[in-house]
Amino acid sequence: MASNITNPPSTLGKYCVTLTSSLVLASLVALTVQVFYFSPIDPVILEIPSSASSPSSTKNNQLQNVIKLGEGFLKQPEDVCVDKNGVLYTATRDGWIKRMVRNENWENWKHIDSSSLLGITTSKDGGLIVCDASEGLLKVTEDGFSVILSQVNGSQLMFADDVIEASDGNIYFSVGSNKFGLHDWYLDLLEARPHGQLLKYNPTLNETVIVIDNLTFANGVALSKDEDYVVVCETWKFRCVRHWLKGIDNGKTDIFIENLPGGPDNINLAPDGSFWIALVQLTSKRLGFVHTSIVCKHLLASFPRLINLINSATKSAMVLNVGTEGNIIRKFGDNEGKVISFVTSAVEFEDHLYLGSLNSDFVGKLPLPSAE
Ligand SMILES: *[C@@H]1O[C@H](CO)[C@@H](O)[C@H](O)[C@H]1NC(C)=O
Ligand SMILES: *[C@@H]1O[C@H](CO)[C@@H](O)[C@H](O)[C@H]1NC(C)=O
Ligand SMILES: *[C@@H]1O[C@H](CO)[C@@H](O)[C@H](O)[C@H]1NC(C)=O
Numbered sequence: 001m002a003s004n005i006t007n008p009p010s011t012l013g014k015y016c017v018t019l020t021s022s023l024v025l026a027s028l029v030a031l032t033v034q035v036f037y038f039s040p041i042d043p044v045i046l047e048i049p050s051s052a053s054s055p056s057s058t059k060n061n062q063l064q065n066v067i068k069l070g071e072g073f074l075k076q077p078e079d080v081c082v083d084k085n086g087v088l089y090t091a092t093r094d095g096w097i098k099r100m101v102r103n104e105n106w107e108n109w110k111h112i113d114s115s116s117l118l119g120i121t122t123s124k125d126g127g128l129i130v131c132d133a134s135e136g137l138l139k140v141t142e143d144g145f146s147v148i149l150s151q152v153n154g155s156q157l158m159f160a161d162d163v164i165e166a167s168d169g170n171i172y173f174s175v176g177s178n179k180f181g182l183h184d185w186y187l188d189l190l191e192a193r194p195h196g197q198l199l200k201y202n203p204t205l206n207e208t209v210i211v212i213d214n215l216t217f218a219n220g221v222a223l224s225k226d227e228d229y230v231v232v233c234e235t236w237k238f239r240c241v242r243h244w245l246k247g248i249d250n251g252k253t254d255i256f257i258e259n260l261p262g263g264p265d266n267i268n269l270a271p272d273g274s275f276w277i278a279l280v281q282l283t284s285k286r287l288g289f290v291h292t293s294i295v296c297k298h299l300l301a302s303f304p305r306l307i308n309l310i311n312s313a314t315k316s317a318m319v320l321n322v323g324t325e326g327n328i329i330r331k332f333g334d335n336e337g338k339v340i341s342f343v344t345s346a347v348e349f350e351d352h353l354y355l356g357s358l359n360s361d362f363v364g365k366l367p368l369p370s371a372e
């Protein structure tokens with residue numbers, strides 16, 4: 001097959017090759033400048049526990065048995081809560097607080113002109129406290145809504161994520177990120193730096209203080225049954241952190257549970273004193289490299305449309321029941337996300353779990369097996 005005939009390239013051909021390679025080079029330089037110089041993020045590598053890199057390796061599809069409540073009526077219900085009369089509430093992406101009185105129809109309860117409602121909780125003196133990622137903390141009652149807190153240290157409170165009220169009236173709430181807003185959450189994930197906080201608002205003093213600083217995306221907040229500690233989920237760290245409010249460890253912060261098989265979103269106290277944690281799938285085996293490559297992170301941050309290619313959250317669902325020692329008691333999933341995915345909240349009430357999801361138009365209801 002050897003040939004000793006070679007055609008010397010013509011001068012025009014040579015010129016074209018030079019021109020083409022110059023153009024390619026110039027484009028590459030432009031792209032590099034675009035991607036790195038104008039990149040909206042300053043990323044570090046995300047450490048992914050082995051339990052989270054192949055979350056669907058265990059067959060667990062119990063969440064496929066959910067009953068769909070209010071299907072078609074509830075747009076991306078992120079969080080749910082139940083008041084003492086058994087009324088179920090959720091906040092939807094189109095700015096509604098909707099509610100369902102014991103198995104009757106859903107009702108449009110109160111409207112807030114917002115596309116950024118997140119965590120909700122019941123308040124001791126009636127009504128709800130609602131996190132609005134653009135407005136701050138809101139109180140919603142029969143009379144409508146009012147702002148509880150919109151400024152912290154003279155700046156607009158941004159990205160309030162989840163909230164719980166203690167019996168002494170103090171309000172504990174998380175700030176997902178001080179750098180990126182709700183609709184840029186994936187930039188915070190790509191950057192993977194600690195821009196989140198757990199804050200405490202004292203309504204009597206009208207004062208907000210930092211409880212835990214520098215959390216790597218602060219998310220769900222729950223109090224223990226005796227209110228001796230508060231737990232906050234640190235989503236991009238695959239762990240939940242605990243801050244003691246009573247006893248010999250009062251004022252100390254430690255790790256409640258770590259190496260979770262997904263990023264923890266909302267956490268809720270169960271009637272028996274354990275907790276339900278909803279886990280979001282942040283990565284997959286095939287695309288895990290994205291989180292360990294600084295170059296990939298810059299590329300994705302510069303071309304936001306590519307984010308949909310790597311968003312694994314809509315591919316599965318998982319909730320954990322965790323004991324007070326940080327031990328996993330039960331685990332329910334929908335590994336392929338066939339019926340429900342991107343579950344962000346799980347609340348137990350009268351032997352059922354109620355599930356919120358950012359990829360659903362319903363609230364899931366799962367009967368809990370009484371004997372486990
Ligand atoms: C709480 O303090 C802020 C200033 O930090 C002020 O704007 C606000 O009016 C106060 N709220 C109440 C209820 O006193
Ligand atoms: C408010 O600013 C002061 C002074 O910088 C700081 O010590 C304090 O922690 C800040 N509080 C909050 C809630 O950010
Ligand atoms: C939080 O981060 C800031 C900025 O990096 C730093 O100045 C501060 O010391 C950190 N605080 C804690 C409690 O680590």
Ligand SMILES: [Ca+2]
Pocket residue numbers: 079080081119120121162163266
């Ligand atoms: Ca909540």
Ligand SMILES: [Ca+2]
Pocket residue numbers: 078118119161162219220265266344
């Ligand atoms: Ca959340």
